[in-house]
Structure formats: structure tokens, C-alpha cells
Amino acid sequence: MSRELILQPLTAEAFAPFGEVLEVRGAPDKIINQELCGRHHDLADLDFGTGRAGISIFNATPRTLPFTLDMVERHPEGAQAFIPMHQNPYLVVVAPDDAGKPGALQAFLAGPGQGVNYRRNTWHAVCCPLSAPGLFAVVDRIGDGDNLEEHWFDTPWEVVDAAT
Ligand SMILES: NC(=O)N[C@@H](O)C(=O)O
């Protein structure tokens, strides 16, 4: 037996309780490079506590819908940003904290040109591309201590497309 989560489009407003959506939105903050580039400046709260920022590349295996979500995780010591190195949709699932466990889950479908920054300690599903290449540049905390907390659901969730 499982429970369904219906995908919704990823928007900055809906995602605001969980972090920031990294995308070109509105006019650039600054025009640079001989007016050949618009800079959309300082888009995320990159809180890494006592650690430092690191950039890694995730090459993740594509998943298919309906996606069985059996766990979420969080990083108590730092934020984690995912910047797709492709233009394909991918899954973003988050939840608020509820007394040390994930509260109400929300599933989003990220579109072309959208990255996300999970605010420090935000419950989220792991990196979930829906097609190859599942390549993401990831900016997260490098440092000492345990920065990973997992929560495994007793009953999995099925993430389904709204259209089904
Ligand atoms: N564990 C790890 O590096 N990846 C996860 O944090 C994830 O969010 O995919």
C-alpha cells in the first residue's frame, strides 16, 4: 500500500519555505561584460555553518514516474544547491520539519533552467533526474561532522504526474 503525491510545477513562491529556486526571473540585477551578459545576482542563502562551500558533480541515474519515494534526508550543517547541467525536467520533493520528522510532503517538477537551493536542514528527496544525462553541479558543505540525516517512511509514497 502506498500514498500518492501529485507533482506541481516548481515556482519560487511555492518553494520559498524550503529554499530558493535558481532561475532567470525578471530583469538582471546588473548588466556586465560589455553589455553582453545579464547578472542575476546572489540568488541563494548558502549557509554552510562551520564548513566551507564545495562544488561537486552528481551523475544520477534517471528515475521514472510514478516514482516510489521511500526516504527523505536533510543536512543539519549546511544548505545544498542543485544546478542541472541539462535542460530536462527533474523531481524536487521537500517537507517542513515536524518535531524532528518530515511533515507534509510537496512534490515539484523542476523545468528547464531551474535549479534549487535547499535551505540548511530542509527535508528533501535525493537528486532525481527523469532522463539522461542526470548531471547536476552541486554546491554544498564540505567540513567535519555528520551532515546527513535520513528518514525512511514506513509506507512509501508514489510521486505521480498530475496528468495521470
Ligand atoms: N548525499 C548526497 O550527497 N546527496 C544527497 O544529499 C542529495 O540530496 O542527493
Ligand code: NI
Ligand atoms: Ni541532500
